[in-house]
Amino acid sequence: MSMLQHAILILLLPLASAVVIALFLRKQGALASWLSTATAAVLAAISIILLVHGERFESSVEWLRFGPFSVSLGIKYDDLAALMLFIVGFVGFLIHLFSLGYMHDDKARARFFGGLSIFMFSMIGIVLADNLFMIFIFWELVGFSSWLLINHYHEKQSAADASKKAFIVNRVGDFGFLLGIIWCYWANGTVNFSELNQLGAAHGLVFSTAIALLLFCGAMGKSAQMPLQVWLPDAMEGPTPVSALIHAATMVAAGIFMLGRINVLMVPQALEVIMWIGTVTAVYAALCAIVQRDIKKVLAYSTLSQLGYMVAAFGLGSIALEHGEHKMVIAAGVGAAMFHLTTHAFFKALMFLGSGSVIHGCHHEQDIFKMGGLMKKMPVTFATFTIGVLAIIGFPWLAGFFSKDAILYLAMEKNTAVFGILAFTAVLTSFYMVRLWKITFLGEARSDAAKHAHESGLVMTLPLIILAVLSVFGATGWFGLGLYPKLAGSIADLIPEAHGSAHTTILLVSLAVMTIGAGSALFFYKSAATDTLEEKFRFGFSALTGLKESFDKLYNYYVAKVQQRFAMVLNFLEQIVLAGAIIRGLAGFAGLVGYGARAFYTGSLQAYAYWFLLGAALLWAYAAGIF
Amino acid sequence: MIPLLATAPVYGLPSYLFVSALLFAIGFFGVLLRKNTLVIYMCLELMLLASTLALVAFSRFNGTLDGNVFVFFILTIAAAEVAVGLAIIVALFRHRHTVQVEELNQLKH
Numbered sequence: 001m002s003m004l005q006h007a008i009l010i011l012l013l014p015l016a017s018a019v020v021i022a023l024f025l026r027k028q029g030a031l032a033s034w035l036s037t038a039t040a041a042v043l044a045a046i047s048i049i050l051l052v053h054g055e056r057f058e059s060s061v062e063w064l065r066f067g068p069f070s071v072s073l074g075i076k077y078d079d080l081a082a083l084m085l086f087i088v089g090f091v092g093f094l095i096h097l098f099s100l101g102y103m104h105d106d107k108a109r110a111r112f113f114g115g116l117s118i119f120m121f122s123m124i125g126i127v128l129a130d131n132l133f134m135i136f137i138f139w140e141l142v143g144f145s146s147w148l149l150i151n152h153y154h155e156k157q158s159a160a161d162a163s164k165k166a167f168i169v170n171r172v173g174d175f176g177f178l179l180g181i182i183w184c185y186w187a188n189g190t191v192n193f194s195e196l197n198q199l200g201a202a203h204g205l206v207f208s209t210a211i212a213l214l215l216f217c218g219a220m221g222k223s224a225q226m227p228l229q230v231w232l233p234d235a236m237e238g239p240t241p242v243s244a245l246i247h248a249a250t251m252v253a254a255g256i257f258m259l260g261r262i263n264v265l266m267v268p269q270a271l272e273v274i275m276w277i278g279t280v281t282a283v284y285a286a287l288c289a290i291v292q293r294d295i296k297k298v299l300a301y302s303t304l305s306q307l308g309y310m311v312a313a314f315g316l317g318s319i320a321l322e323h324g325e326h327k328m329v330i331a332a333g334v335g336a337a338m339f340h341l342t343t344h345a346f347f348k349a350l351m352f353l354g355s356g357s358v359i360h361g362c363h364h365e366q367d368i369f370k371m372g373g374l375m376k377k378m379p380v381t382f383a384t385f386t387i388g389v390l391a392i393i394g395f396p397w398l399a400g401f402f403s404k405d406a407i408l409y410l411a412m413e414k415n416t417a418v419f420g421i422l423a424f425t426a427v428l429t430s431f432y433m434v435r436l437w438k439i440t441f442l443g444e445a446r447s448d449a450a451k452h453a454h455e456s457g458l459v460m461t462l463p464l465i466i467l468a469v470l471s472v473f474g475a476t477g478w479f480g481l482g483l484y485p486k487l488a489g490s491i492a493d494l495i496p497e498a499h500g501s502a503h504t505t506i507l508l509v510s511l512a513v514m515t516i517g518a519g520s521a522l523f524f525y526k527s528a529a530t531d532t533l534e535e536k537f538r539f540g541f542s543a544l545t546g547l548k549e550s551f552d553k554l555y556n557y558y559v560a561k562v563q564q565r566f567a568m569v570l571n572f573l574e575q576i577v578l579a580g581a582i583i584r585g586l587a588g589f590a591g592l593v594g595y596g597a598r599a600f601y602t603g604s605l606q607a608y609a610y611w612f613l614l615g616a617a618l619l620w621a622y623a624a625g626i627f
Numbered sequence: 628m629i630p631l632l633a634t635a636p637v638y639g640l641p642s643y644l645f646v647s648a649l650l651f652a653i654g655f656f657g658v659l660l661r662k663n664t665l666v667i668y669m670c671l672e673l674m675l676l677a678s679t680l681a682l683v684a685f686s687r688f689n690g691t692l693d694g695n696v697f698v699f700f701i702l703t704i705a706a707a708e709v710a711v712g713l714a715i716i717v718a719l720f721r722h723r724h725t726v727q728v729e730e731l732n733q734l735k736h
Binding site: 603604605609610613 | 655658659660667728729731732
């Protein structure tokens with residue numbers, strides 16, 4: 001089989017699995033879960049085959065044609081897609097495996113695994129798409145699958161609300177994205193990535209800040225950047241494996257991936273906006289994470305914060321330089337962002353699955369203040385979660401250390417203010433992660449659920465162990481063995497690396513922020529039933545809580561007061577002008593004419609003869625020229 | 628123009644046309660005022676014959692045969708039409724047991 005056939009297979013397999021589950025296996029939860037997991041295993045295997053084979057290819061077929069406008073479906077397997085496909089396939093498989101254990105007692109297991117399969121299909125579609133229209137189709141499909149999976153516990157009102165919120169907020173971003181795609185087509189005549197790159201290389205590309213920013217709107221929705229970040233924390237209502245797969249490792253990273261794809265369209269002004277949005281999201285989410293009680297919410301805000309990091313890296317690095325007539329784009333940001341995306345996918349999926357294991361062990365208790373003392377009861381989860389925490393706070397020689405340093409180095413080179421904010425965010429990151437870790441695992445068990453906690457089975461701990469290994473060696477191992485260049489090809493060359501004194505500075509800064517954040521959290525928090533921050537600094541605590549809620553309040557106010565009133569005005573106009581005057585008016589006029597005309601029809605033969613006489617007389621008069 | 632008959636008519640054309648118009652008016656008012664379908668039908672025939680009288684008179688005074696030819700056609704068609712019309716009236720009577728026009732108003736009600 002050629003590599004192209006492998007790629008088509010990897011795209012269609014999960015679809016087939018979803019279709020089979022939806023049509024035949026809705027009542028057979030066990031069979032459905034095994035089918036979906038087996039499919040995911042095959043996906044992971046094929047993604048590795050493609051990777052090892054190392055061939056890069058591209059192919060497309062025309063799908064629709066309207067005159068000169070055509071939409072094609074195609075596969076573009078380049079370095080970026082190879083890296084992303086590996087993450088999606090491999091992490092996806094581990095999460096499927098974990099779900100086998102986690103969802104074992106769920107009533108709607110078949111629906112859940114069918115949803116996971118349809119998600120894998122959509123996500124792989126985004127990764128392999130060779131043009132923006134195709135990305136958009138799959139973009140909407142991941143939105144749909146995300147809605148489906150957040151809504152898994154649909155009897156719960158909060159879950160139903162959260163799924164709708166996620167979908168609607170994403171629609172706002174997608175609207176901009178679609179406009180951007182159309183504008184890009186209108187300006188450049190193509191939305192195919194390779195053709196855009198060729199145009200860019202030949203200096204034939206139409207640059208526009210609006211196109212770049214509109215396309216970024218899509219990433220803003222999917223990757224939950226300010227001001228569309230509100231859906232991600234709420235999306236934690238879904239089952240934990242879903243949070244790990246969709247809302248940490250893959251779908252939310254699709255925004256970053258898409259930015260990498262359209263890097264050639266970026267202009268300095270747009271990148272500046274993107275950089276600041278990423279930076280502000282990073283620090284905002286980190287501040288919110290400090291006051292969360294729910295283990296998954298902490299991780300959700302942490303994901304937001306890390307996504308902000310990636311977006312900021314993209315905005316920072318891919319600065320287009322202008323040399324007179326020529327424009328040159330240096331895509332260091334893509335390298336740094338994709339590098340962090342990769343390591344983040346490992347350690348964040350690890351921590352989410354770890355939290356899933358904790359929640360499973362504690363009989364669906366999610367409040368960290370009701371946990372405690374899980375270190376001894378869940379040793380494997382504790383050990384792997386600790387590695388995840390160390391990786392995210394940038395402990396030396398773990399995965400996050402390298403990727404975060406790459407971004408910080410880039411920031412230091414380009415923009416001091418952003419560097420300062422990102423470094424502060426790193427302090428906050430280690431602060432809230434250590435808080436979470438300490439309160440959850442150390443101290444005494446503070447509730448019955450925590451007292452009776454038990455370690456999860458092998459099917460759940462095995463993915464944790466594999467992800468923990470990847471979180472440790474995710475960066476070093478690959479650099480050392482030369483795997484990363486093979487994995488990501490040219491992407492690896494784009495990762496900024498510090499040399500000499502800059503290297504020392506970055507290393508010191510990175511160690512300092514980690515030590516400050518982690519140390520202060522370690523000393524400040526007690527593993528107790530109440531939040532130390534709330535007790536000691538009530539004002540600071542409520543300020544942070546208010547900060548977290550401010551966006552939701554603002555949007556609620558906007559929807560209730562502004563949008564609702566506007567809708568009422570429109571409704572009034574519709575009722576009075578459109579339905580009233582125009583539609584009912586016309587109908588009424590026709591009715592009136594009919595009412596008048598009906599008077600002629602008397603039912604008497606002789607009356608008709610009179611009408612006939614009158615008509616004949618008028619006709620004669622007209623013919624005779626009387627009038 | 629060659630006259631068809633050697634002898635000139637006793638009365639002039641206006642006299643014939645007056646009779647024709649009178650007959651037509653009698654027929655028309657009959658159609659308007661009478662209530663029995665059969666009578667209305669006879670009045671219709673009267674109007675038709677009034678027109679044929681006028682045609683014959685024109686033909687005579689113009690000295691051509693055109694009008695006469697028309698009359699033959701009209702008579703033929705009228706014969707066929709009477710056959711159909713009377714049949715309809717008979718069928719109507721069988722169906723409704725009346726031929727009074729004021730009772731034949733089912734289309735309205």
